[in-house]
Amino acid sequence: GEDVEQSLFLSVREGDSSVINCTYTDSSSTYLYWYKQEPGAGLQLLTYIFSNMDMKQDQRLTVLLNKKDKHLSLRIADTQTGDSAIYFCAVAKSGGSYIPTFGRGTSLIVHP
Amino acid sequence: EPEVTQTPSHQVTQMGQEVILRCVPISNHLYFYWYRQILGQKVEFLVSFYNNEISEKSEIFDDQFSVERPDGSNFTLKIRSTKLEDSAMYFCASSVGTGVGSGEQYFGPGTRLTVT
Numbered sequence: 001g002e003d004v005e006q007s008l009f010l011s012v013r014e015g016d017s018s019v020i021n022c023t024y025t026d027s028s029s030t031y032l033y034w035y036k037q038e039p040g041a042g043l044q045l046l047t048y049i050f051s052n053m054d055m056k057q058d059q060r061l062t063v064l065l066n067k068k069d070k071h072l073s074l075r076i077a078d079t080q081t082g083d084s085a086i087y088f089c090a091v092a093k094s095g096g097s098y099i100p101t102f103g104r105g106t107s108l109i110v111h112p
Numbered sequence: 113e114p115e116v117t118q119t120p121s122h123q124v125t126q127m128g129q130e131v132i133l134r135c136v137p138i139s140n141h142l143y144f145y146w147y148r149q150i151l152g153q154k155v156e157f158l159v160s161f162y163n164n165e166i167s168e169k170s171e172i173f174d175d176q177f178s179v180e181r182p183d184g185s186n187f188t189l190k191i192r193s194t195k196l197e198d199s200a201m202y203f204c205a206s207s208v209g210t211g212v213g214s215g216e217q218y219f220g221p222g223t224r225l226t227v228t
Binding site: 004035040041042043044045088090094098099100101102103104105 | 115116145147152153154155156157160168203205210211215216217218219220221222
């Protein structure tokens with residue numbers, strides 16, 4: 001089955017850019033998601049990209065997809081302390097119920 | 113903004129006991145889901161539910177698990193005879209539909225289940 005991997009921790013200074021990386025194994029994955037989980041809250045869908053796209057930008061967020069290497073990244077520009085959270089990469093295939101397969105989550109720590 | 117709620121936030125139970133985890137999905141959503149995350153592990157899909165029946169389930173969702181929508185608002189996950197390895201964070205989610213444009217899943221804050 002699908003396997004999604006991401007590093008567990010990332011520490012950045014406020015104002016710097018953060019890049020969270022994710023790799024997946026199933027090349028037929030069609031939808032690739034980034035979720036954010038703040039302490040005590042549920043998973044919030046931040047953004048997603050289709051497999052026929054290379055890049056998607058949404059304000060401070062940039063998603064890059066390298067389909068050949070099955071590599072997905074989330075760049076957060078001008079990282080703020082409020083961005084401190086766990087970020088989950090998830091992928092899903094089209095057809096059926098589009099149930100995403102999640103990675104373990106990357107804990108982003110932003111320090112002043 | 114509407115949100116998915118879950119109760120309790122933390123449940124402690126003894127091995128072999130039955131537990132019911134409760135969720136109130138967003139009111140106009142039609143698809144409901146349960147996921148779990150064992151500490152340090154990945155978020156894993158358990159089951160999806162639509163039109164009062166299970167639409168998809170994972171191999172984790174064995175006979176000790178069941179789901180129900182007992183009324184128009186609640187969606188429950190029952191674990192019949194809990195095991196130590198059932199200790200995890202359980203997330204409920206709901207969506208309007210599936211696929212692009214309607215399949216965005218909204219997650220609740222989770223219930224931490226501790227089996228002793």
